[in-house]
Amino acid sequence: MNKNKPDITSLKKVAFQIRETILKMTNKAGSGHPGGSLSAVEILISLYAYKMKYDPKNPKWEGRDFLFISKGHTTPVVYAVLAQYGFFGKEELSTFRQLGSRLQGHVHQKVPGIEFNTGSLGHGLSVANGAALGAKLLKKDTKVFCLLGDGELQEGSNWEAAMTASHFKIDNICAIVDYNKVQENGPVEQIKSLEPLAKKWESFGWKAVEVDGHNFDEIFKALDDFDKCKDKPFVIIAHTIKGKGVSFMEGNRDWHGKAPNNEQLDKALKDLK
């Protein structure tokens, strides 16, 4: 679906606020994953502000599009964006990772807007395939999106799912790779290179496009191209920066799964771009 194109200046303000929230949530919890959350901010905002059909007051609405968060550890950004677009109140974000809270460290179906529990990497794309194929069999106009990490792509199960999607010509699925170049233990390129990534997806029968994953216009255009793509699955390879916006977190694997302490939070909020 195409909504009216949102004003980019106001979306940039939303992105800034979401980044502030990610930093505050992880600081308050004393744990969490800021790096791969800060990299996925514009991707998720684009889906909710521009592309997806959903009703935040009725998250299981039959006419909705689906989003599967395969990199299920990036809850700070996912919860912050869901609260921004009305799925629950922003005050709940302060319960992140607390005992008894719905907002646990990995995404869970108890949270409005979350379709599937993830955290064990490599599962989301297969589940997304199932949802997309099911919608096609029911002749529903449902789009299915799946957010993947680049480190996550080293799991072989993703490539089985990639084969499945093209074999069944699942053209209502759009995978989005948050290609932030850094995984838990260091640079993806050194640990197990994905390159040539677009060609790999294409050789598995997908249409692949590459964008700057922090540029709303480029992401919108890719999402529009997905709408036009027929008979094959679609992947957006979004080039991003892990820890985007905070200079001492950018490209630094130390911030994959570590929360800023009070002093670091102060520094990060002052530094935030």
Ligand SMILES: Cc1ncc(C[n+]2csc(CCOP(=O)(O)OP(=O)(O)O)c2C)c(N)n1
């Ligand atoms: C099957 C599995 N193996 C290992 C982990 C531990 N783990 C959590 S996040 C992560 C790194 C993922 O890297 P990437 O996909 O690049 O995530 P991002 O940088 O976007 O946060 C790993 C190895 C896991 N959650 N699941």
